[in-house]
Amino acid sequence: MSQLPKRIIKESQRLISDPVPGITAVPHEDNLRYFQVTIQGPKESPYQDGLFKLELYLPDDYPMVAPKVRFLTKIYHPNIDRLGRICLDVLKKNWSPALQIRTILLSIQALLSAPNPDDPLSNEVAEHWKRDEQDAIATAKEYTKLYATEQ
């Protein structure tokens, strides 16, 4: 493996020295481009009290290309599919090298607070959301309790 770019080293250090509330990101000891991430479900969202695990990978061309992020914990959300893939503009065409791991994780946290069923990745969930929002939220809460809460 080639030498780790200074930017990745500094980002990792700063994530530890100045952590984001409700978010942890720890690089894997064997591969410093691979991060194990947790995000706390935002308050007043169906994901409240849940702790969601994600994986984040910095490709070779990072920061010129976006990090790859995926939910590992099962989650009921119109913009996250069954494989945990996330539909978020800043992870794709609106990525900018001025963004960071920190800002991306904050965006994902914000996505949990504000699901967007009009730009869905998971059609079934999105339709559920549009048809009966209360019921969809109930399912999301159920999922949170079932999969994102330490028993």
Added chain:
Amino acid sequence: MGNVPTREEASAGRRASSFSYEHRAMGHRPSHPFSPPSMDGASLRKKMKGKDKDRKEKRRLKEEHAYNLIVRHTENVDGGFLAPYGTYRSNLDYDTNIVRNLIIDRRIAPFYTPLQDFEDDWSDEKLLEILRSLPLHAPLTEDSLALEPEDEDDHRLHSSNGSFRRKDNQKFKQTMAKKTAEWQQEAQRLQDRDRHIAKRSLGAVGNNIALDIPSDDLLLLLYRRASECPICFLYYPQFFNISRCCIQPICTECFVQIKRLDPHPPHDEEGNEQLDTNGEPETLISEPARCPFCASIDFGITYVPPPFRTGINAIPPSEFRSAITTIEELDENAIEDDAPDSSTTTIITESKSKARAKKSYSIDPTVLLDQGRHRRNSLPPNSPSVITTDTIRADWVGKLASAKSKLARRSATASAIHATSLITEEEHISNSQRRALRAARQNDEIHELEERMIEEALRLSLMENRDEVQRRRASAPESRT
């Protein structure tokens, strides 16, 4: 094209130490700024025919490009260089001739050698010690020379023309990677040598040998207040490029990384989808790059050079002397000293005979135009001082056109194959061929592979048929499975 390497050109390696001032015209590609020193010319030249000529010219340009990406301490501008340090290994497909000229014209910041770490409270001695031992280029690790994954066709009995071409291209790439590493090593050796000379003759008057080793004054003035580039997080002298829209600093190495996305269909919500074979070629679009900081379209920068000049078209960096220790002081000083000449414009007239002024440093009045280093307002992309990402990658029009024609060709091929397969399905067609065709029709994503598979399958099955016939004629007893 007169592309035969002459003896003079063959010594291009040695020319590295003297920068050529001939090709200064902006935006104009010099006809022969560089000819490959020796590209096992004899064997190649013999083969050269029609189509090969194009390919050879392409390779010459590639080699020139690689050559231009070598950092040489003799090619310096205001304490920086004409080629990137090597923080990024890919996306270096910008027009190196344009960028080199823009740096020489002081219209974008030179590629300064970055500091990986920096502390404000470092002593001058410590800072100098670090700066004096910085390499010109990031270490070229083994993986930069790594071989590409093996061509699958290598395992085939018969190689297609395409396979030969790919193999040849891959070999060329490897040769270039090796050459690049050698060129950079040689450039480093020359800098080490000059650094050694400069160190030995420290304090001695009239050091005329190591002219390109910067003086302590220059290094300290540049790096004493180093600051972090917001994209690569490395430390540079404060002479940054500034985004035209939101006035954010960006180092040149990061700036040359930012470019248009590849041509893509409009309203592409997925963003990462490859070209769609079913798409209409004419609808492909290419959008200008956005500012990484504020997302404004048509990303561009301006640059205000330091109020002193060293290197190309100025005094040698070794002769730079200054009692001024910080950039802030320098700015104040410059404003007091020089009232801008009313007739000066941003075009800097160059003297072909590198006038080596004896004064300690010369302040260029033109730098005081453009509201000093601290522009407060944004500028439109067509402002004369703005360099956009398209300025340094002017080939986007061609890329869009070729993506369109590629897509058009591909859909034409696809329909042709479709038609052919319908006709020949009834006939004696080998299983492998039919499978390949069917697979190709279904497979929308791996276009390259698709074309290769069809080409290969068709050719192989023809071969197989012929072999079969021959074998039968020879009436060999063993049966094939």
